[in-house]
Structure formats: C-alpha cells, structure tokens
Amino acid sequence: MQAIERFAQYLSKHGLKMTRERRALIDHVLSVRGHFDVDDLLGRLRKAGHGVSRATLYRNLPRLVDSGLIHKVEMARGQARYELMLGRHHHDHMICLGCGTILEFESPEVERIQEVVCRRKKFVMTGHSHQIRGYCESCASVGSSPGSAGRRR
Ligand SMILES: [Zn+2]
Ligand SMILES: [Zn+2]
Ligand SMILES: [Zn+2]
Incomplete structure (x- = not known):
C-alpha cells in the first residue's frame, strides 16, 4: 500500500x-x-x-x-x-549524548530476549523501540582524556 x-x-x-x-x-x-x-x-x-x-x-x-x-x-x-x-527493516538505536550521532543496530539476540521477557510477564508486545544512550567512539575518547569535564548524563 x-x-x-x-x-x-x-x-x-x-x-x-x-x-x-x-x-x-x-x-x-x-x-x-x-x-x-x-x-x-x-x-x-x-x-x-x-x-x-x-x-x-x-x-x-x-x-x-x-x-x-x-x-x-x-x-x-x-x-x-x-x-x-x-x-x-526493524532496527534499534544508540544515541550519542555528546555529538547527537545516531548509530543503528540490529541484534537478533536482543530481539529474542525482549520477546522472552514479554512472554514471562504475559505481556503482548505490539512493538518496541530500544535506545541505548551513551557516547560514540570519538566522544568517549575525548571524555576519558585528562582534564576534561568528564561524562554527564
Ligand atoms: Zn528491536
Ligand atoms: Zn559522539
Ligand atoms: Zn534508524
């Protein structure tokens, strides 16, 4: 359609x-x-x-x-x-809190575990969006250098 x-x-x-x-x-x-x-x-x-x-x-x-x-x-x-x-296709995201970059990922294992968890709670899942927040490779390396303000949430 x-x-x-x-x-x-x-x-x-x-x-x-x-x-x-x-x-x-x-x-x-x-x-x-x-x-x-x-x-x-x-x-x-x-x-x-x-x-x-x-x-x-x-x-x-x-x-x-x-x-x-x-x-x-x-x-x-x-x-x-x-x-x-x-x-x-369905995919989930990793979001960098430093620069706002969005990385996409697909993980059959994560998908399967979400279904198992829902079944266990007798919850009927109609959809989900799984988002991981954190820092991308380049932001993480800036954040870990000495004298930086450090990581914030
Ligand atoms: Zn997913
Ligand atoms: Zn970043
Ligand atoms: Zn996306």
Whole structure:
C-alpha cells in the first residue's frame, strides 16, 4: 500500500481528514533520508512554500508515528528525531549524548530476549523501540582524556 493511502486510512479511522497541510507533511517526510528533527522538516516545508506551522508538525508527527509510517527516536533533553520506516527493516538505536550521532543496530539476540521477557510477564508486545544512550567512539575518547569535564548524563 502507498504511504499516502495508508496515512489517509489511518486518519479516517480516527475521524480526521487528509488536509492540504497533512498531505504536504507526508510528501516531505517521504523525501527525507535518515533521521530528521522538527526543524529539518519545517525548513524543507517552508522552502517548498508551505505555510505550515511548528504546532502543526507537533500535532501531526505523533499521528505519523502511530500510523507506523515513521519511527521516533528519543534524544537527550526531550528532543526527538524521526525516520521513515517504510520499506525498512526493524532496527534499534544508540544515541550519542555528546555529538547527537545516531548509530543503528540490529541484534537478533536482543530481539529474542525482549520477546522472552514479554512472554514471562504475559505481556503482548505490539512493538518496541530500544535506545541505548551513551557516547560514540570519538566522544568517549575525548571524555576519558585528562582534564576534561568528564561524562554527564
Ligand atoms: Zn528491536
Ligand atoms: Zn559522539
Ligand atoms: Zn534508524
């Protein structure tokens, strides 16, 4: 199914309409590669001449997440980045608190253990996002050098 149809279906299921703003939003989300934040998306929309407000994005991005078309990656200090999940395999993330780099990983072992843990709790998992916070290789080596401020959470 096309992403736009899928989002339209999701909207109608929730009593919402595919407005011109939402259509512009999804068109632009579909064209972004990698992990993007609200400012990136707002910049793209404005550049293309769409008068979309930040509030519109904050209202509609959770709907795109809920519809399964995009995935939200929680960053440090309450920030978030998003990525298109269409045509992509499930993967999880490591987030560097130093430079904001996002590393992707896929681990069958981690996936399996999560399922085992859920079964044990009789919990029916419908999805998950596993995020590891810490420091990437280059930030970790800066943090461990003498005289640095040290690592913060
Ligand atoms: Zn996973
Ligand atoms: Zn880093
Ligand atoms: Zn990713």
